[in-house]
Amino acid sequence: MNGRPEQFSAQPNELLVERLRDGLGLTGTKVGCDTGQCGSCVVRLDGRSVKSCLVLTASAAGSEVATIEGVTTPGGELTGLQEALRQEHGTQCGFCTPGMVMALGELVDTTAGGEAPTEPEIREWLTGNLCRCTGYHSVVRGVQRACAAARAEEPAALAESGAVAASTAAGQEV
Amino acid sequence: MTAVTGDAPAVGGGVLGQPLDSREDPQLLRGEATYVADIDLPGTAHMAILGSPVAHAKILSIETKAAEQLPGVLKVATAADFTDVMPLPCIWIPGGVESHFPPHPYGLPGARPVLTGDTVRHVGDPIAVVVAETPRQATAALAAIAVEYEPLPVVTRADEALAEGAPQLHEAVPGNLNAYWTCGDKDRTDAAIAEAEVTVELDLVNQRTINSPIEPRGAVGDFNAATGEYTLYASTQGPHNHRFLLSALVLGIPFNKLRVIAPTVGGSFGTKGYLYPDMALVLLLSKALGRPVKWVDTRTGLMNSTVQGRDHRQHVTLAGTRDGRITAVRATSYANLGAYPSTIGPGVATALMGRSISGMYDIGAAFCEVYAAFTNTVSLGAQRGSGRAEAAFLMERLVDRYASEIGMDPAAVRRKNLVPKEKFPYDNGLGWTYDSGNYELNFDRAIELSGYADMPARKAEARTRGKRLGVGLATYVAICGVGPSTRMSQEGMLGGTWESANIRVHPTGEVTVTVGSASTGQSHGTVFAMVAADELGIDPDTIQVLEGDTQKAPYGQGTYGSRSYSMAAPAVALTARKIKSKLLKAGAVFLGVPEEKVVYEGGKVCEEGNPENAKTFAELAMSMWYGWGLPPEIEPALDETTHFDPPDFNYPFGTHVAVVEIDELTGETEVVAYTAVDDAGNIGNPKIVHGQIEGSIVHGLGQALMEAAEYDENGLLVSYDLNHYALPRAADVPFFALDKTVTPSPHNPLGAKGAGEIATVPPAAAVVNAVVDALSDLGVQHIDMPLTPEKVWRRLRGESQ
Ligand code: FES
Ligand code: FES
Numbered sequence: 001m002n003g004r005p006e007q008f009s010a011q012p013n014e015l016l017v018e019r020l021r022d023g024l025g026l027t028g029t030k031v032g033c034d035t036g037q038c039g040s041c042v043v044r045l046d047g048r049s050v051k052s053c054l055v056l057t058a059s060a061a062g063s064e065v066a067t068i069e070g071v072t073t074p075g076g077e078l079t080g081l082q083e084a085l086r087q088e089h090g091t092q093c094g095f096c097t098p099g100m101v102m103a104l105g106e107l108v109d110t111t112a113g114g115e116a117p118t119e120p121e122i123r124e125w126l127t128g129n130l131c132r133c134t135g136y137h138s139v140v141r142g143v144q145r146a147c148a149a150a151r152a153e154e155p156a157a158l159a160e161s162g163a164v165a166a167s168t169a170a171g172q173e174v
Numbered sequence: 175m176t177a178v179t180g181d182a183p184a185v186g187g188g189v190l191g192q193p194l195d196s197r198e199d200p201q202l203l204r205g206e207a208t209y210v211a212d213i214d215l216p217g218t219a220h221m222a223i224l225g226s227p228v229a230h231a232k233i234l235s236i237e238t239k240a241a242e243q244l245p246g247v248l249k250v251a252t253a254a255d256f257t258d259v260m261p262l263p264c265i266w267i268p269g270g271v272e273s274h275f276p277p278h279p280y281g282l283p284g285a286r287p288v289l290t291g292d293t294v295r296h297v298g299d300p301i302a303v304v305v306a307e308t309p310r311q312a313t314a315a316l317a318a319i320a321v322e323y324e325p326l327p328v329v330t331r332a333d334e335a336l337a338e339g340a341p342q343l344h345e346a347v348p349g350n351l352n353a354y355w356t357c358g359d360k361d362r363t364d365a366a367i368a369e370a371e372v373t374v375e376l377d378l379v380n381q382r383t384i385n386s387p388i389e390p391r392g393a394v395g396d397f398n399a400a401t402g403e404y405t406l407y408a409s410t411q412g413p414h415n416h417r418f419l420l421s422a423l424v425l426g427i428p429f430n431k432l433r434v435i436a437p438t439v440g441g442s443f444g445t446k447g448y449l450y451p452d453m454a455l456v457l458l459l460s461k462a463l464g465r466p467v468k469w470v471d472t473r474t475g476l477m478n479s480t481v482q483g484r485d486h487r488q489h490v491t492l493a494g495t496r497d498g499r500i501t502a503v504r505a506t507s508y509a510n511l512g513a514y515p516s517t518i519g520p521g522v523a524t525a526l527m528g529r530s531i532s533g534m535y536d537i538g539a540a541f542c543e544v545y546a547a548f549t550n551t552v553s554l555g556a557q558r559g560s561g562r563a564e565a566a567f568l569m570e571r572l573v574d575r576y577a578s579e580i581g582m583d584p585a586a587v588r589r590k591n592l593v594p595k596e597k598f599p600y601d602n603g604l605g606w607t608y609d610s611g612n613y614e615l616n617f618d619r620a621i622e623l624s625g626y627a628d629m630p631a632r633k634a635e636a637r638t639r640g641k642r643l644g645v646g647l648a649t650y651v652a653i654c655g656v657g658p659s660t661r662m663s664q665e666g667m668l669g670g671t672w673e674s675a676n677i678r679v680h681p682t683g684e685v686t687v688t689v690g691s692a693s694t695g696q697s698h699g700t701v702f703a704m705v706a707a708d709e710l711g712i713d714p715d716t717i718q719v720l721e722g723d724t725q726k727a728p729y730g731q732g733t734y735g736s737r738s739y740s741m742a743a744p745a746v747a748l749t750a751r752k753i754k755s756k757l758l759k760a761g762a763v764f765l766g767v768p769e770e771k772v773v774y775e776g777g778k779v780c781e782e783g784n785p786e787n788a789k790t791f792a793e794l795a796m797s798m799w800y801g802w803g804l805p806p807e808i809e810p811a812l813d814e815t816t817h818f819d820p821p822d823f824n825y826p827f828g829t830h831v832a833v834v835e836i837d838e839l840t841g842e843t844e845v846v847a848y849t850a851v852d853d854a855g856n857i858g859n860p861k862i863v864h865g866q867i868e869g870s871i872v873h874g875l876g877q878a879l880m881e882a883a884e885y886d887e888n889g890l891l892v893s894y895d896l897n898h899y900a901l902p903r904a905a906d907v908p909f910f911a912l913d914k915t916v917t918p919s920p921h922n923p924l925g926a927k928g929a930g931e932i933a934t935v936p937p938a939a940a941v942v943n944a945v946v947d948a949l950s951d952l953g954v955q956h957i958d959m960p961l962t963p964e965k966v967w968r969r970l971r972g973e974s975q
Contacts, residue, residue: 030209
């Protein structure tokens with residue numbers, strides 16, 4: 001669990017999200033829908049992002065679980081993705097945010113070194129995460145920024161993608 | 175992209191208006207913010223609510239013994255346990271309308287009991303609660319409560335509820351009619367329509383939608399037997415308001431015995447400003463059990479109990495000349511209030527909608543009538559853009575219908591009828607007086623930015639790909655800045671609507687700003703610090719902002735109707751000015767020069783013409799803390815408060831252009847381009863407002879394309895979770911082209927207008943206009959929302975609505 005061993009016994013019907021929140025006090029993972037639709041509860045299980053409201057705790061035995069608490073230390077430095085999301089104001093109420101960070105972390109990790117994901121690919125990747133505040137634009141821009149930063153490109157290169165006309169406006173105007 | 179400036183901005187050149195990063199974001203990105211569900215007080219017990227499974231029935235009996243025996247169960251309670259609790263009140267009874275409900279002990283209309291004991295009126299109507307050691311035990315025990323129902327007939331549509339012989343919901347409300355409400359001039363409007371060269375009519379359904387903040391509601395009650403004090407932690411937009419309503423009006427406990435705390439709140443969009451039974455129940459049960467009691471809703475629970483929005487059935491008429499001059503608009507609307515009047519639902523369905531119907535147009539005659547009816551559905555309340563979105567939808571559909579009738583370009587018709595700049599302040603004849611506007615500038619910018627002139631070529635190109643391209647325009651005026659308290663009282667609001675702020679300067683020069691407003695994701699901490707920093711000429715990073723806790727913050731009415739920046743921020747600015755003027759007085763004493771000879775500049779008080787003789791803000795703060803050498807008329811310390819009640823509302827406006835492509839084979843509608851030019855007056859932090867505008871547009875697109883609260887003939891909510899209620903996802907929207915115009919409001923010292931939800935107002939109209947445009951050669955004049963592929967596919971094949 002976030003790099004530390006945890007030992008406990010779980011009821012067969014216990015959900016992973018219950019164990020995280022109620023059993024281990026890791027409340028960064030949120031519950032928004034109970035039916036696997038919203039993505040607020042996404043954590044990474046052996047590196048893959050999963051909805052922890054759809055995973056039985058028992059079935060995660062022996063796996064590596066990473067939650068938002070494992071991404072940074074309390075009050076500590078943000079990861080590249082988090083920093084990019086901060087710069088694009090990719091979070092408003094913040095309830096969907098930990099799930100987004102966990103899901104998008106996999107996208108950024110899996111594409112690192114390869115082709116940067118396109119805008120449609122980022123949007124497609126995000127279809128498992130609902131956000132009611134941002135309309136997703138700032139999140140998508142945040143991922144683009146994070147991917148660009150990971151490739152050490154100048155952020156200026158982004159301006160040509162067209163996707164960022166609005167982003168520039170975000171910085172300067174409305 | 176450059177902003178088009180209507181008038182010179184009224185704010186100074188400091189940090190205000192800069193796209194500063196939100197200081198709230200890092201904590202949210204680390205998952206470290208505390209929402210209600212994350213609160214874990216020692217000894218907490220957990221509450222679950224039994225909601226009615228049927229939409230309308232008499233309760234014959236409730237048997238709770240079996241549930242009480244189950245493991246972990248601490249208490250099962252029904253209405254019989256709360257007979258001395260007052261009903262939850264409704265505080266917005268539309269002007270001139272008598273409430274038919276038995277009066278609340280404090281003279282307010284009682285809207286609903288905390289638990290229903292006799293007759294259930296919608297699925298989810300709360301009947302009983304269980305408190306247990308764990309949430310799972312509480313939920314499990316609900317199944318063991320046996321309730322015997324005698325079914326009653328069901329009605330879920332407002333127009334049907336008003337028909338002869340319809341099922342009756344409340345004995346005190348004959349014919350289910352809560353309010354017949356009107357605004358405008360009926361005779362003039364009828365005459366103008368009778369004499370008109372052209373009239374067009376539409377029947378519209380503005381479907382019921384569910385706001386669906388991603389965080390469901392929750393509440394934790396904590397009664398302290400030693401002090402007799404109650405604390406409520408709740409996902410609320412208005413902690414002070416909830417404190418006021420709950421303490422005095424529901425629980426009957428002294429105001430100063432209840433503290434309400436809004437922790438981080440996960441979105442709201444109107445829904446979390448309402449008073450719900452659970453808020454009272456956790457407090458009552460905490461007292462009964464001597465333990466904190468916590469309740470967290472499920473998604474299905476939210477769908478069946480948190481207020482829903484829109485829901486009007488309308489017959490609307492527009493009259494005009496052959497050459498495109500609009501002469502009258504008339505609307506008859508059947509509004510569905512649901513089963514009970516929610517805290518302010520009746521006002522939303524009437525005044526907020528009706529007085530807004532003429533939008534940006536200068537029309538000689540307008541009239542709106544609303545029949546607000548009770549039905550067996552969840553109570554109606556606010557929903558991002560509430561009332562204004564329904565108004566813009568009807569007007570903007572009508573304008574397109576009219577344009578097509580007279581064979582004129584819809585943009586040209588709109589341009590011709592805009593309220594001209596020199597007519598402000600403008601009385602719209604429906605009860606609102608628009609503060610300021612430069613509509614032509616705004617409209618022209620949107621037309622230009624969207625490439626409107628190129629649309630014919632784009633339509634032809636799309637046809638080669640098997641797509642029908644359509645373009646739709648929508649303009650709007652949104653009433654914001656609720657409010658002027660006296661004006662709201664005339665509107666039927668039973669309460670004040672001012673906002674307040676306190677600024678305390680600490681001896682070390684750091685500052686704490688507290689406001690009565692409460693953020694639900696609007697980065698208040700960042701923005702209010704910017705306002706104070708701008709006024710005081712100090713670094714915003716030295717300013718802390720507190721809100722959301724009634725014990726720490728000055729009174730205020732909360733965040734709703736896009737009012738925080740145009741209501742609470744002016745209160746902050748005015749308070750900072752009080753601090754400044756005190757610093758000038760005291761500074762003169764400390765500098766040893768007469769008061770007329772000192773100026774406040776760049777966070778310093780200095781002698782005019784002699785900037786060397788100065789004291790910095792931090793030095794002054796320390797001197798004021800000591801209070802040495804102050805004359806008797808200057809009190810030591812710096813601690814000021816302002817209660818801001820504006821002279822009138824403010825009226826943001828804008829123009830949106832949607833471009834859609836419809837797949838000829840599947841009927842699927844894709845929004846391929848979207849342009850929005852909004853005017854929210856002077857903006858504090860453009861980065862934050864930009865995000866709110868993007869989110870707002872997607873919310874509006876959701877109503878146009880996919881969202882609908884569907885009830886079946888038995889009153890069962892079919893769209894009861896997110897598998898059955900569609901919300902827009904990232905792949906459903908393109909990037910938008912956004913710009914702004916800036917027309918400051920004269921009604922507050924910042925020149926601000928509401929911003930947070932305004933861009934939710936026009937998208938539904940813009941998209942439906944675009945789809946109708948794309949199908950116009952098939953004779954399609956209107957399609958009801960949501961524009962599902964099936965619905966559009968049928969129209970493509972010539973089937974009627
Ligand atoms: S709570 Fe798991 S997907 Fe919504
Ligand atoms: S930021 Fe509020 S739901 Fe995404």
